[in-house]
Amino acid sequence: MINVCLYDGANYKRGGPELIQQPLADNCMLWIDIEQESAESEQHIFEQFDCHPLCIQDARRPRHPPKIEHFSEQSFVLLRELVAEHEGLAFQTLQVAGFVGSNFLITRHDKPSPAISSWLENSKLAALMARGPMVLFASVTNSMALAYIDLLLDFEPALSEYEDTLLATQGDTVLRELISCKTWLRKLKRLHSYHDRVYLALLTHLKQEHSDEVDAIHSATDVYEKFERLNSLSALYYDLAGDLIDGHISLTSHQLNETMRILTVVTAIFVPLGFLAGLYGMNFDYIPELHHPNGYFFLVGFMAFIAVALVALFKRNKWL
Incomplete structure (x- = not known):
């Protein structure tokens, strides 16, 4: 589909090729928007306006990092627009190419562009x-930027909620959600670093x-x-x-360390007790304390003394 808008200085027309x-x-200004058009049709338009072959190739590539190139008669700008409905930070983008000349603008994209569609139907298009x-192209990309801003601002309350509930809500679900958010924020950070450099x-x-051209600047x-x-x-949200x-990993590790410390203390208490039980449980005929009338009570009392002493020592050192 090819949408053409023509402004001759007094009248505005919209139609096709x-x-x-x-x-x-x-005093004429021409805007040609190419969407899901055959290669032959769009190639004819590109050749009419002397678009560089390598720029045309970049515009047709399914995925290409945002970029900008300047030529004597025109500038080529490649951006990525936020499209479709999104849940949280999960988003999809659309590659939009723009060829900006002295009196024409050519935009090319493979799927419907929300920003371009809104401007094609805007009553202020003729005045723009x-x-x-350049002012027209800046206005279109300004709408793209606003969509990204809305995406991040909508996510901000969720990020604040994660901060508020971090201490109260632990578990794999929270960690999984945070990692997912960080992954999408990394993509946004990389994308906007490109857009920042391009503009x-x-x-x-x-x-x-x-x-x-003060207005364009x-x-x-x-x-x-x-x-x-x-x-x-x-970058800040990332x-x-x-x-x-x-912080979540640190809290989880701290809780695990507390559990391991208690288990270590219990183990430390029972190690000498187990040693004594094993020592006097050996099957030798001659053990001096074996036939002592109070041997059992001495051993149990000594084991109880060791256990109480270790507990007192651990509490003194604040290990319990």
Whole structure:
């Protein structure tokens, strides 16, 4: 499917490939959105606007890290958008490619894009297109960034709950949930570090090569700040989840150590008692104490003395 939006400076039209004009007239702005289109159809459009073959190849790859490349007449930006419903931090992403020229914007994706779909239906699209392709692209990616922010902010109460209930709730379930959260946060952290660098490079390029386009620089700066915040938030939550996991493991280990200490103390008490019981349980004919009339009571009393003395010693050293 190919959606084409054309703004000629006064009128706004939306339709299909029939609206594509080459060369574009002055004051015209063209947005071409390509979704699940055949390679032949989209290749024809890419060739019309002199898109670089390697960039086209990157845009078509199922998975590619976000990136940016600049050419004399256009910039190529590859981002990943948050799509579909998600439960907790479990999310899916969609690769969105953008070719930004002086008076055109081409976006390409394999599945429906929530951000692009919302802007195609937005009543303010004509006014936004009048401000230029870079402003339009920044507005689309700004919507992508807001979706990620909502994802992290929705997760924040759950992270606070884990912090509050860490001491009261122990077990494999809590640890499993925390490890799952940390795994998704690691993915978010890696993804937003890419987005942060991509938009920093785009903003630097605009300031160096298009310093007179103040509106475009302002729009790109706004998006860059959001991705920078996302990068910081995901890194912060990742560290917090890691701290909670370490704290959970430390508490579990402490409880295990307490149990092992008690078992060790009990073992230490019964070792000398077992030694004495084994010593006088040997089947030798001559044992001096064997025929003593009070031998049994002496041995039991001595064993009781040893047990009481060891218990007192352990309590004195605060091992019990």
